[in-house]
Amino acid sequence: xxxxxxxxxxxxxxxxxxxxxxxxxxxxxxxxxxxxxxxxxxxxxxxxxxxxxxxxxxxxxxxxxxxxxxxxxxxxxxxxxxxxxxxxxxxxxxxxxxxxxxxxxxxxxxxxxxxxxxxxxxxxxxxxxxxxxxxxxxxxxxxxxxxxxxxxxxxxxxxxxxxxxxxxxxxxxxxxxxxxxxxxxxxxxxxxxxxxxxxxxxxxxxxxxxxxxxxxxxxxxxxxxxxxxxxxxxxxxxxxxxxxxxxxxxxxxxxxxxxxxxxxxxxxxxxxxxxxxxxxxxxxxxxxxxxxxxxxxxxxxxxxxxxxxxxxxxxxxxxxxxxxxxxxxxxxxxxxxxxxxxxxxxxxxxxxxxxxxxxxxxxxxxxxxxxxxxxxxxxxxxx
Amino acid sequence: xxxxxxxxxxxxxxxxxxxxxxxxxxxxxxxxxxxxxxxxxxxxxxxxxxxxxxxxxxxxxxxxxxxxxxxxxxxxxxxxxxxxxxxxxxxxxxxxxxxxxxxxxxxxxxxxxxxxxxxxxxxxxxxxxxxxxxxxxxxxxxxxxxxxxxxxxxxxxxxxxxxxxxxxxxxxxxxxxxxxxxxxxxxxxxxxxxxxxxxxxxxxxxxxxxxxxxxxxxxxxxxxxxxxxxxxxxxxxxxxxxxxxxxxxxxxxxxxxxxxxxxxxxxxxxxxxxxxxxxxxxxxxxxxxxxxxxxxxxxxxxxxxxxxxxxxxxxxxxxxxxxxxxxxxxxxxxxxxxxxxxxxxxxxxxxxxxxxxxxxxxxxxxxxxxxxxxxxxxxxxxx
Numbered sequence: 001x002x003x004x005x006x007x008x009x010x011x012x013x014x015x016x017x018x019x020x021x022x023x024x025x026x027x028x029x030x031x032x033x034x035x036x037x038x039x040x041x042x043x044x045x046x047x048x049x050x051x052x053x054x055x056x057x058x059x060x061x062x063x064x065x066x067x068x069x070x071x072x073x074x075x076x077x078x079x080x081x082x083x084x085x086x087x088x089x090x091x092x093x094x095x096x097x098x099x100x101x102x103x104x105x106x107x108x109x110x111x112x113x114x115x116x117x118x119x120x121x122x123x124x125x126x127x128x129x130x131x132x133x134x135x136x137x138x139x140x141x142x143x144x145x146x147x148x149x150x151x152x153x154x155x156x157x158x159x160x161x162x163x164x165x166x167x168x169x170x171x172x173x174x175x176x177x178x179x180x181x182x183x184x185x186x187x188x189x190x191x192x193x194x195x196x197x198x199x200x201x202x203x204x205x206x207x208x209x210x211x212x213x214x215x216x217x218x219x220x221x222x223x224x225x226x227x228x229x230x231x232x233x234x235x236x237x238x239x240x241x242x243x244x245x246x247x248x249x250x251x252x253x254x255x256x257x258x259x260x261x262x263x264x265x266x267x268x269x270x271x272x273x274x275x276x277x278x279x280x281x282x283x284x285x286x287x288x289x290x291x292x293x294x295x296x297x298x299x300x301x302x303x304x305x306x307x308x309x310x311x312x313x314x315x316x317x318x319x320x321x322x323x324x325x326x327x328x329x330x331x332x333x334x335x336x337x338x339x340x341x342x343x344x345x346x347x348x349x350x351x352x353x354x355x356x357x358x359x360x361x362x363x364x365x366x367x368x369x370x371x372x373x374x375x376x377x378x379x380x381x382x383x
Numbered sequence: 384x385x386x387x388x389x390x391x392x393x394x395x396x397x398x399x400x401x402x403x404x405x406x407x408x409x410x411x412x413x414x415x416x417x418x419x420x421x422x423x424x425x426x427x428x429x430x431x432x433x434x435x436x437x438x439x440x441x442x443x444x445x446x447x448x449x450x451x452x453x454x455x456x457x458x459x460x461x462x463x464x465x466x467x468x469x470x471x472x473x474x475x476x477x478x479x480x481x482x483x484x485x486x487x488x489x490x491x492x493x494x495x496x497x498x499x500x501x502x503x504x505x506x507x508x509x510x511x512x513x514x515x516x517x518x519x520x521x522x523x524x525x526x527x528x529x530x531x532x533x534x535x536x537x538x539x540x541x542x543x544x545x546x547x548x549x550x551x552x553x554x555x556x557x558x559x560x561x562x563x564x565x566x567x568x569x570x571x572x573x574x575x576x577x578x579x580x581x582x583x584x585x586x587x588x589x590x591x592x593x594x595x596x597x598x599x600x601x602x603x604x605x606x607x608x609x610x611x612x613x614x615x616x617x618x619x620x621x622x623x624x625x626x627x628x629x630x631x632x633x634x635x636x637x638x639x640x641x642x643x644x645x646x647x648x649x650x651x652x653x654x655x656x657x658x659x660x661x662x663x664x665x666x667x668x669x670x671x672x673x674x675x676x677x678x679x680x681x682x683x684x685x686x687x688x689x690x691x692x693x694x695x696x697x698x699x700x701x702x703x704x705x706x707x708x709x710x711x712x713x714x715x716x717x718x719x720x721x722x723x724x725x726x727x728x729x730x731x732x733x734x735x736x737x738x739x740x741x742x743x744x745x746x747x748x749x750x751x752x753x754x755x756x757x758x759x760x761x762x763x764x765x766x
Contacts, residue, residue, distance in 0.1 A: 002405050004620060005403050005405065005406070005620065005623060007403075008402075008403055013399075013400040013402075014400065016399040016400050016624055017396040017397065017399050017400040019391075019396075020388050020390075020391055020573055021702075022385050022388065022702050023388070023574070025702065054438055054439055054442070054575070055437055055438045055442065055600060056437055056619050056620050056621070056622060057619070057620065058599070058600050058619040058620075059437070059438065059600050059619075062598060062599055062600045086599065089595075089599055090599045092595075093595050093596070093597050093598065093599055094597060182620070184620060190403055190622065190623055190624040190625075191406070191620040191621065191622050191623060191624075192437070192575055192622030192623075192624065192625055212472075212475075212476050213476065214476050214477060214597040214598070215445065215476065215597070215598060216441070216445055216469065216472055216473045216476055217438060217441050217442050217445045234707070235441075236439050236440070236441040236442075237387060237388065237439050237440065237441075237565070237567060237574045238439070238574065239439060239573065239574050239575030239622075239625070240388060240573055240574060240575075241399055241573040241575065241624075241625075241628070242573075242575055242622065242624075242625065245624075319404075319405050319408065324617070
């Protein structure tokens with residue numbers, strides 16, 4: 001129940017240990033084709049260049065930035081946590097001209113703020129923003145911002161590492177040009193691949209570059225030939241076992257149904273949030289913009305962060321995340337992602353936490369958190 | 384029996400499907416520590432910064448170059464095949480000043496050629512060379528070149544993707560500063576990680592950089608904190624399952640013993656080479672410099688490359704590699720790597736090939752290749 005990796009389904013583990021074939025074998029190429037079709041379904045896109053980068057989510061981030069931004073190109077990066085900060089670092093490394101806007105961690109941007117920044121910096125060609133900030137639990141809406149970028153002729157890059165598969169994300173309908181994710185969050189596959197989708201306007205940007213991307217390994221112009229049906233030209237040896245696993249993880253998402261899966265994440269996220277609030281914990285992220293698969297709560301006075309997390313792990317086998325950077329010691333980040341988003345995890349976590357707080361004398365009774373969660377489960381499914 | 388991935392041991396498949404723990408969990412950190420110790424053993428080094436890059440072998444190549452070379456830095460790249468060519472591409476992308484020397488594909492460099500190039504370009508700070516060219520089957524000696532670089536104060540980067548675990552490689556004794564490999568060749572682990580080792584002189588180079596490396600994902604200055612015992616600071620989420628697999632693959636290498644494993648590769652490589660020569664095939668790589676785990680042979684007149692490879696695959700389930708780039712249609716590349724380096728593979732391949740050539744009327748008798756191989760197996764183990 002940390003901020004990822006999430007629990008993995010038996011069928012995905014079995015896929016991992018499937019006997020290898022070569023990375024250009026017809027059998028593997030069939031798996032690549034079907035994986036691409038399933039990724040398009042999950043990203044809600046028709047983009048032909050939809051595939052998995054051979055690295056973790058951060059490689060996906062770097063790949064999207066390094067392909068879209070040339071040295072000297074102006075880019076606007078919207079920062080509300082660790083991962084927006086990381087984007088700034090990458091933009092500077094590849095020689096982009098960075099314009100950065102900030103919101104306090106845990107808050108989200110209003111579309112007007114992006115519009116204002118673009119007016120101030122009319123030369124911006126690329127906007128980058130995190131949809132689900134794993135460091136803060138904030139859920140940044142991107143639909144309006146996507147449309148704004150489309151209307152003003154900018155490319156938009158969206159980080160959906162934590163949201164893909166667990167919250168609504170409409171790449172085509174929202175006008176998102178480039179989107180990347182990771183496998184180890186709501187897709188419930190082990191870490192090691194970064195699903196990405198790259199729209200036609202982004203491909204055009206790639207074709208009109210004056211310089212090669214700084215990375216050969218992540219150069220989509222080269223990788224495209226490997227991930228295009230009918231071409232499949234060797235670029236690098238794909239992580240075959242990881243691709244088997246992703247194939248099976250995506251099949252499980254599709255069997256459940258995207259909307260059912262999102263509803264499941266909402267239900268259990270709501271139950272855990274209500275339970276924690278009943279125990280006096282305060283949600284850290286902005287109201288109305290809280291992620292259902294990554295809940296952030298302020299550690300209350302009287303609760304010793306590291307000690308309670310140690311007891312959760314040692315006595316109950318439950319891992320949750322502490323705060324990153326300036327939030328260290330101040331917030332908890334509790335993951336209910338993919339296979340981990342289950343009623344038994346919600347109830348076990350609340351029971352364990354209530355027991356620990358009771359034993360420490362922080363609370364005098366056990367049951368308030370569990371009752372609040374039970375009320376959510378008894379009511380109609382949240383919409 | 385292609386140029387990788389090689390066959391994978393049952394224990395490695397089992398490790399892949401081991402239940403995940405978090406990438407900062409004490410259990411995973413123990414596995415990281417032990418993996419690093421085993422990698423040092425296999426690389427024959429004491430370098431503390433020895434770990435696996437979270438990408439395939441090509442990510443290892445890019446990582447080593449992008450960390451050692453700054454924009455404007457002069458680098459000498461020695462090219463005798465596809466992978467040396469790829470190094471040149473990367474050096475140019477990251478803004479290095481490239482000096483390139485070439486040998487015809489299949490040939491190796493003499494140390495004097497490197498010495499001459501360094502005299503011609505005294506500003507060179509980094510030399511990069513491939514130890515085992517997977518595209519040609521040539522085995523480039525690097526011991527003298529390593530010493531030359533050490534004496535003249537240059538860093539040397541050695542590509543050991545195909546040689547590590549299958550041929551002698553002495554990182555410390557030969558003065559190699561930086562060495563990278565892949566998991567899917569003689570270590571017989573699925574593709575997805577790139578073992579690297581980075582010596583103190585290379586770390587010094589990293590510390591004295593004027594600019595950040597162009598890649599955040601591959602920045603060893605940042606990754607070092609994650610792979611240093613006692614620190615283990617979060618950088619990116621490691622591909623946990625792949626690291627389990629590498630741990631088990633390395634344990635198997637160490638159980639067999641490095642020298643035994645190298646002797647096994649020599650024995651079977653010799654048997655297959657003698658068998659093919661007895662059938663009239665000519666070795667492609669320079670005499671005295673042929674890899675035992677990746678054999679390259681010129682396709683003789685009268686043998687139709689694609690047709691024979693198709694029959695090998697469809698009728699016998701044997702995959703071998705064709706030529707890359709200018710060698711397409713002209714050479715075969717046959718892998719006997721790690722778990723695939725076995726007597727039954729040598730004998731099956733020769734029996735299948737002889738049967739196909741017999742059926743096609745290319746040869747009038749079956750047995751010459753198998754006899755030559757049998758003579759190798761009957762004799763004393765090659766030294």
